[in-house]
Amino acid sequence: MKKTSLIAAIVAGALFSTIATPAFADDMDGWKKAVVSKLVKNQKYPRAAQVREIEGKAKVRLVVSADGSITAHEIVESTGQEVLDNEIPKLVARLNPLPSLPAGQGDLSFILPLEWSLR
Numbered sequence: 001m002k003k004t005s006l007i008a009a010i011v012a013g014a015l016f017s018t019i020a021t022p023a024f025a026d027d028m029d030g031w032k033k034a035v036v037s038k039l040v041k042n043q044k045y046p047r048a049a050q051v052r053e054i055e056g057k058a059k060v061r062l063v064v065s066a067d068g069s070i071t072a073h074e075i076v077e078s079t080g081q082e083v084l085d086n087e088i089p090k091l092v093a094r095l096n097p098l099p100s101l102p103a104g105q106g107d108l109s110f111i112l113p114l115e116w117s118l119r
Contacts, residue, residue, distance in 0.1 A: 027102030034099040042094040045116055049083045056084040058114045060092070065107055068097040076111065084116050 049055075056079030063072040073092045078085050091114070101108055 028105075031099055031102055038095060038098065039091075039112070043091055043114065044087065046083050046087050049081065049087075049116060050118070052083075053118055054081050054083060055117050056081045056115070058085065058088060060088055060112045060114060061109060062092070062098075062112055063107060063109045064098055064101065066101050066105060068100045070096040070098060071107070079114075079116070087116075088114070 057077070058075060058079045059077035061072075061074045061076050062070055065071050070092060073089070075085065075088055
């Protein structure tokens with residue numbers, strides 16, 4: 001039987017609305033780590049996908065306000081598997097709100113890569 005694992009990370013090339021200073025970059029690194037931690041705790045592998053051994057990768061664009069509220073999301077790359085794609089809006093709801101953005105950061109748009117893997 002295969003061991004189930006979930007892999008998630010934030011794309012390093014996030015779209016920032018301000019120019020990063022060294023202190024701001026450190027704050028953003030901490031914010032990214034907090035987001036990844038919350039993602040790992042909240043991403044679920046749908047039972048139907050596990051049973052049928054369905055795996056997949058997706059990319060979701062999130063728009064986050066300064067207080068961490070997810071104000072919009074869009075699947076920019078589907079997994080191609082309905083059972084996994086249907087999990088994405090549920091995951092976004094569980095993630096909302098994300099941690100507050102570092103001081104001085106306005107709305108932020110970034111791509112969140114997701115992966116469901118049975119390895």
